[in-house]
Amino acid sequence: MTTTVDLAPPPAPSSDPRTPRRLSPGLQPSDRIFHGGATVIGMVVLALTGAIGLFLGFQSIPTLHYYGLHFFTETQWLPELNKIGIAAVLVGTVEVALVAMVVSFPLALMLALFITDYAPKRIKSWLISTVDLMAAVPSIIYGLWGFYLLQPHAINVARFLSQYVGWFPVFHVDTDPNAAVWQQSRYTSSAFIAGLAVAMMAIPLACAIMRGVFDQAPLGEREAAMALGGTRFGVARTVVLPFAKGGVIGGTMLALGRALGETAAVLIIISPAYDIKPRILEAGTQTTSALIAGNFGNATKSQLSALLTAGFVLFLITLAVNSFAAVFIRRSRSGAGTEI
Amino acid sequence: MTTLYSLPEVHEDDAPPQRPRTPRRIRSFSSEDRFAAVGSVLASLALVYVGYLHIFYFSGLLGFLICWYVAFIVVYGTVVSVANPRPIVVERLVTSTLYLASAIVVLALASTVVYIFAKGWRALVHVNFFTHDMAGVSPTAPLTQGGILHAIVGTVIEVGIAVAVSIPLGIGTAVYMTEVRGRGSKLVRTVVESMTALPEILAGLFVYVVLIIEFGLSKTGLAVSAAMAVTMVPIIARAGEVALRVVPGGLREASSALGATHWKTVIRVVLPSAAAGLVTATILAIARGIGETAIPLICSGASSFMNYNPTQEPMNSLPLFIYTAYTTHESLAITRAFGAASVLMTMVLALFVTARFLVRDRGARR
Numbered sequence: 001m002t003t004t005v006d007l008a009p010p011p012a013p014s015s016d017p018r019t020p021r022r023l024s025p026g027l028q029p030s031d032r033i034f035h036g037g038a039t040v041i042g043m044v045v046l047a048l049t050g051a052i053g054l055f056l057g058f059q060s061i062p063t064l065h066y067y068g069l070h071f072f073t074e075t076q077w078l079p080e081l082n083k084i085g086i087a088a089v090l091v092g093t094v095e096v097a098l099v100a101m102v103v104s105f106p107l108a109l110m111l112a113l114f115i116t117d118y119a120p121k122r123i124k125s126w127l128i129s130t131v132d133l134m135a136a137v138p139s140i141i142y143g144l145w146g147f148y149l150l151q152p153h154a155i156n157v158a159r160f161l162s163q164y165v166g167w168f169p170v171f172h173v174d175t176d177p178n179a180a181v182w183q184q185s186r187y188t189s190s191a192f193i194a195g196l197a198v199a200m201m202a203i204p205l206a207c208a209i210m211r212g213v214f215d216q217a218p219l220g221e222r223e224a225a226m227a228l229g230g231t232r233f234g235v236a237r238t239v240v241l242p243f244a245k246g247g248v249i250g251g252t253m254l255a256l257g258r259a260l261g262e263t264a265a266v267l268i269i270i271s272p273a274y275d276i277k278p279r280i281l282e283a284g285t286q287t288t289s290a291l292i293a294g295n296f297g298n299a300t301k302s303q304l305s306a307l308l309t310a311g312f313v314l315f316l317i318t319l320a321v322n323s324f325a326a327v328f329i330r331r332s333r334s335g336a337g338t339e340i
Numbered sequence: 341m342t343t344l345y346s347l348p349e350v351h352e353d354d355a356p357p358q359r360p361r362t363p364r365r366i367r368s369f370s371s372e373d374r375f376a377a378v379g380s381v382l383a384s385l386a387l388v389y390v391g392y393l394h395i396f397y398f399s400g401l402l403g404f405l406i407c408w409y410v411a412f413i414v415v416y417g418t419v420v421s422v423a424n425p426r427p428i429v430v431e432r433l434v435t436s437t438l439y440l441a442s443a444i445v446v447l448a449l450a451s452t453v454v455y456i457f458a459k460g461w462r463a464l465v466h467v468n469f470f471t472h473d474m475a476g477v478s479p480t481a482p483l484t485q486g487g488i489l490h491a492i493v494g495t496v497i498e499v500g501i502a503v504a505v506s507i508p509l510g511i512g513t514a515v516y517m518t519e520v521r522g523r524g525s526k527l528v529r530t531v532v533e534s535m536t537a538l539p540e541i542l543a544g545l546f547v548y549v550v551l552i553i554e555f556g557l558s559k560t561g562l563a564v565s566a567a568m569a570v571t572m573v574p575i576i577a578r579a580g581e582v583a584l585r586v587v588p589g590g591l592r593e594a595s596s597a598l599g600a601t602h603w604k605t606v607i608r609v610v611l612p613s614a615a616a617g618l619v620t621a622t623i624l625a626i627a628r629g630i631g632e633t634a635i636p637l638i639c640s641g642a643s644s645f646m647n648y649n650p651t652q653e654p655m656n657s658l659p660l661f662i663y664t665a666y667t668t669h670e671s672l673a674i675t676r677a678f679g680a681a682s683v684l685m686t687m688v689l690a691l692f693v694t695a696r697f698l699v700r701d702r703g704a705r706r
Contacts, residue, residue, distance in 0.1 A: 030601055031602045034603040035520050038522075039520060042512070042522065045577065046527065046528045046532075048570070048573075049531050049570075052535070052538070052543070056546065106441070107441050110437065110438050110441035110442070111441055115442075118435060127446070130446055130449060131445075133449070133692050135627075136624070136627040137631070137685070138627075138633070138688065140631065144456065144681055145452045148455070149451060156400025157400065160403050233427075233434040257537055261540065263634040264631075267663070289539055289541040289634065292638075293541060296638055301553065304549055304553065307545065308545060311539065312542075318538075322537040323534070
């Protein structure tokens with residue numbers, strides 16, 4: 001393609017040929033406008049996004065001042081009784097996210113490895129599209145899927161787990177799992193099932209990042225491992241995975257950040273319950289986003305600021321997780337090698 | 341697939357070599373191996389069928405599949421280890437596990453799509469579902485009454501405004517961070533990156549508290565667009581920055597060396613080179629916006645009537661319609677919810693295919 005470009009005007013001929021020609025003529029007017037415009041946009045975005053962060057921070061000061069540390073230790077959310085705390089909510093948020101991670105991490109890792117190292121060419125591009133599409137599916141659709149299609153099957157697994165490993169507090173359910181007519185409703189709407197639906201959102205995110213890093217594993221080392229007689233798994237174990245360790249951790253953390261803030265799917269599946277319990281298979285839990293979605297409607301101003309504070313705490317957690325992820329991803333993917 | 345060729349031996353004046361010239365295939369999967377794999381699948385199925393259903397009396401499809409997999413690994417491992425050394429056994433087991441994991445993920449996605457359309461089908465066959473709104477129609481009314489046109493229009497308007505605002509802001513910020521590199525670019529990058537961690541519901545709550553509670557505006561489609569833009573701008577800016585950063589510096593230098601101004605370099609060289617990445621970033625942000633449930637729930641609230649005006653009155657959107665219909669727990673309302681979910685899914689699919697087409701087209705022309 002031929003492009004015509006504006007030529008910079010030739011430098012003014014200097015009167016004395018022996019003084020050096022000025023090399024940086026400064027910015028063109030068009031460039032000055034361009035730089036100014038881009039700076040303005042950058043600053044507007046900075047001001048807007050920064051304002052949100054600061055606003056949330058300032059909003060939470062009165063709440064934290066009023067409730068003090070009880071805000072973090074109180075489990076109930078009873079604004080009428082002036083009892084407000086996020087202890088149970090935070091535990092629920094983390095439980096749902098952890099279930100999602102436990103399910104999605106091995107699947108995302110294996111899928112990414114399959115795409116880069118194992119899949120035949122035809123399947124490979126097709127799988128990449130599938131994973132990208134999976135990332136685009138709205139979370140509320142995964143919520144419907146989890147509630148109507150997955151839940152009737154998942155409660156059987158939940159019952160099985162509570163039957164055989166119920167002595168472990170995480171898998172315990174407060175009902176008799178061996179009863180002839182077992183109480184199905186004790187196993188529905190749990191953190192476990194919500195986590196399964198959230199995992200569907202976490203898988204494509206983690207997989208895309210892991211795949212990107214696996215692809216960059218040095219070809220020479222791969223070939224060397226193959227030439228030494230390594231199997232594909234041998235190559236993956238000795239070359240690809242050690243190279244991509246940072247990307248694997250980073251991708252997982254990024255997916256965790258997303259899982260912590262998920263609203264719609266969780267809102268559809270769980271039934272709210274405000275108690276700290278490790279029993280992820282049991283009905284009822286609460287997450288921060290679901291708390292906000294469920295309580296903002298009839299909240300007074302001070303309750304709204306309490307909800308904002310709960311949201312701000314969630315934001316700080318996801319921010320910490322994301323920053324942690326960014327450090328790992330940056331370390332493993334430098335962007336070098338794109339220069340020509 | 342890597343293939344090793346047997347080298348023809350060089351003889352000065354001998355007859356041509358007798359060895360076949362066809363390449364020897366390494367890592368071939370012989371018919372023996374295939375029988376081992378198929379046989380293990382069948383053997384483990386039979387084993388679990390008897391053990392799971394008739395000896396231990398377990399129940400549930402999911403548990404059956406899990407036990408089948410465990411039995412398969414044991415049987416297949418044993419069969420392969422009869423004739424092969426350990427590394428090959430490990431390789432075979434890992435390969436089958438990876439195939440299975442990929443199949444699980446693909447199946448999960450396929451089941452989602454198929455299930456949504458299958459359940460929504462009864463609503464989708466009625467034309468009025470696409471041409472009417474729900475004004476004056478109760479959730480329990482038969483499917484021949486009412487429709488989701490108001491939700492479709494609402495989604496399109498809300499996402500349209502949000503995208504129109506966030507594309508220039510997002511890409512402008514990306515250009516500022518990578519091309520202009522002003523003094524504040526590091527700060528902008530840090531803040532924008534941290535804002536991608538902002539949960540959507542918090543963006544919605546922020547707009548709700550500031551615009552609706554503090555400034556006393558009513559719940560409208562515009563408030564939804566504002567909150568959506570808050571979540572979209574950081575996504576576009578960050579993904580756009582990555583797309584711009586991988587444009588080879590040599591292209592920029594070549595353009596400058598030809599005498600182009602910086603503005604011309606960016607608009608004629610850098611942005612076109614990064615077009616595929618920028619389109620992907622935008623589509624990603626749009627897909628997020630379309631599926632956004634928490635924001636419309638907080639900033640607009642569901643309405644049952646058609647509203648073309650984003651500055652007045654609540655405006656429904658597809659995810660919000662799905663959610664509110666779900667909360668009624670009426671079977672007809674839930675059928676409508678699945679119908680709306682099918683429409684939403686179709687929109688996402690259409691966007692996705694468009695993005696693929698655009699990106700592929702770019703790639704082919706280069």
